[in-house]
Amino acid sequence: MVEYYWPQREETTLIGKPVDRLDGLEKATGTAKYTYDVNLKDQLIAKALGCPHGHCRIKSIDTAAAEATPGVVHIELLREPGSEIEWEGELIAVVAADSEGAAVEGRSKIDVQYETLEVFTNDEDLEAAKEAGRTTRGGGKAETQREPGEEDDEDEFIEDEIKRLFGEAAHVIEGYYGIDAITHCCLEPHGSTVHWDNGRLIAYLSTQNVSGTDDGFARDLNLTADDVDVICEYIGGGFGSKFAADYWGIAAARISKQTGRPVKFMLDRDQELKLGGNRPSGYIKVKLGADENGVVQIWDSEHWGTGGANGGGVSHGVIPYVLSPPNYRRLATNIKVNAAQARAWRAPNHPQACAMSQTAYDDLAAQMGADSYDIFMRNLGSAQGAKPEVYAEEMKIAARLMDWKAKWHAHGKGPRDGSVVEGLGMALHTWGGTANNSSCQLKIYPDGSVQSFCGTQDLGTGTRTVCAQVVADTLGLSLDQVQVNIGRSTYPNSGASGGSTTVGGVSESHRRAAQDALMKLFDQVAGALEADAGDLEAVDGRIRIKGSPESSLSWKEACSRLGLKPLEVTASYQRGSGSPLSSSGVGGVQMAHVTVDTETGVVKMRKFVAVQDMGLIVNPKTAKSQIYGAAIMGIAYALFEQRKLDPATGAFVNAEMADYKLPRLGDTGQIIVELYEPDSERERGVIGLGEPPVISPGAAISNAVCNALGVRVPVLPLTPKRVLDALQQAGRV
């Protein structure tokens, strides 16, 4: 049995080193082939007609003129007359043609008649939603330190207990906070380029679930998963929205089969925003009570929001967020609106929960005239997720990097530069990030070359590079001696990239495979070195006896003793099986420094600090990039992006890049990232990082704006209009 372990920090050659991503130059010079870029001989281009109404029923569809359009080869209906459509953009029919132009022209000639139906889009107004019959229960929970007696009615007891606790509280805050729905807005839209080869479907699919989507195609096309080869070498963004083949992927496969030609079917930009995925909105009414030190004792909240036409919303399970007082009551209500259903968005539920909870903690600091940092610190005793001491240490590091103490002023009491004020805010977050199931096949060839095979995918997080680092370091080789193969469903299964589970999973499988293979190689060469296999080590491209480096074989010499066949091993990690190589549960602290122009309402980022724990860090360079990116994605939803639905028609009115506002390079200010990896955390093994750092920015930036203005702008994104409205409401204009 091989005992799996990570080498100590000082013993690694590649693990823990800031390695450049292996596919960097291909991406930077345009030769990396994404799904959209795969051009197959005689391919058809498919374009779909989207429904123009938020809620309607199809009366009739006439495709005669479309079929007669030059270049149009095939038309497939995805909806039939009589179908009810509940969101704008839903695909009605697909036109496959010889060129994009012909497909678009053909699409324009499809004549669909609709009967429009009543539309509801107002997810912020709970009363209106109730009146419209658009609400469903989202669940809730109450806990008090004192327990009801046997005689007590539980609801009454909790009601009385909450009343008593608020009566005893030294400070009581009542607040309203919210965060609008946003989209994933992948720059490469959802889609596929597919063809059939002797009854097998070859699907180039833009997916974060290479090993799982072959099943999806197979199920809907009456095939077995072995009949489907999903390929994704490069993916242009996923963020939680690209786990499935989707009905448009299935349609591409069907059209390809019927026409006998390859088909490229990518969503248009507006379709990507309307259908490709969105994140539920959340709005909350909170009352909290704290003792004289600002330690929160009681939390009472009701929140609501929408996950789309089927309801859904922000789970009550993460309210209040991280800081969880001993007494609380929380209630969630879900609202159905005429919009496509939400998909997992990077750290599902957490960013909204953070923005709806830690803003209230900051308002407590504001009311007490206290430093927000001190109030967060004093409440760490109730912190969930990571250990309180991890948050505390990260807070100290973040404060030093932000120069918090020197810059701090009480809420609304800072210096003014003309109409411009500035402020500081912070928030903290947690995430699991446990390793996903992953298998890796490793082959060592007699000529010394090494190849790994794993059905994982690289979302741009650097997965490919991490795999190579782990294998090469374990085998004592350099990166260029290892060829990593990922992105095909025919390779050994590896979990979907969701929940920050990929780096843990592939580190597990690749380390195990490399350790297993090395042990087998040692067995083969031990005789030649007149040593026990257990006394050998692989260092600097040589197999040598521990302690006597002069007795060694070069890697190539050693591999030549394998005979004619390559040495092959397959190693697997199963989630929950317990392992010294990976773990879960991380914490992070973020701080924002902003300026706000009280005349224009414009918020500008000055500086943003992110401190993050992730256990053992395999590649600090790509890890830092993840955090920079998460901070910027956080700035995006804090200040810029929102899905805007027209209340009259349900139309998603800003579903183009020019209208769906995202920060540009000049909008993000200075960003400082600090990786927190003391021995105590490194010893825990690898933990996922993709999601946690995107959680805190909303609350941190909202708190900074509140600190600057002395007025809470309740709902994210903090647009100039909302800033000015809040100032006006507070009588400050």
Added chain:
Amino acid sequence: MTDSIHNSDTHSGVSRRAFLKGSGAAAAATAVGTSTAPLAAQEGGTEVVRGEKTISLTVNGQNRQATVEPRTTLLEMLRYQFDLTGAKPVSLDGSSGASTVWVDGKTVAASTMLALQCEGKAIRTVESLGGDQPDPVAQAFVKHDAEQCGFCTPGFVVAVRAFLDKHPNASEEEIRQGLNGNICRCGTYANIIDAAMSIVKGESHG
């Protein structure tokens, strides 16, 4: 991405883009003297102009020919006829910068230019910055990890190269102001600033 013409039942009537695209195609066809017969006037006045024409141009220094329709964009021509897929289709109107290329030395969003307008012109794409000796900007993007998913990266590399050609001694502030034509969703801006600054400071060499 060529979502240029909507069906007759759109609540908003004819889209602005449909109008621009239709009239642009017609104008371009006229400009290069293609014999076209406007066919089947569409609802709302959009006309589909037909007729293929073979044009000559240079692409990354090579003489090339392409047979294009009046409605074919430069981006479609590059991607489908020359299989140069570095320039990406992210937004039709160029607001993402992902399809940025050089046309006669000036940067253009390839999705906003018609192929017919490229007759006789010199097109240069991000692929010209690769090869055996990659451009220092591309190398700096790797060194500073100024890319994640990488879909916006080619457009950004061209934008940074073009900006630094004009402003070789740009300050960090000028870089922050000068590269706002491109969008990245993964959030690589901080690293792109580092990459661009490293070129200005002479830290990255080809």
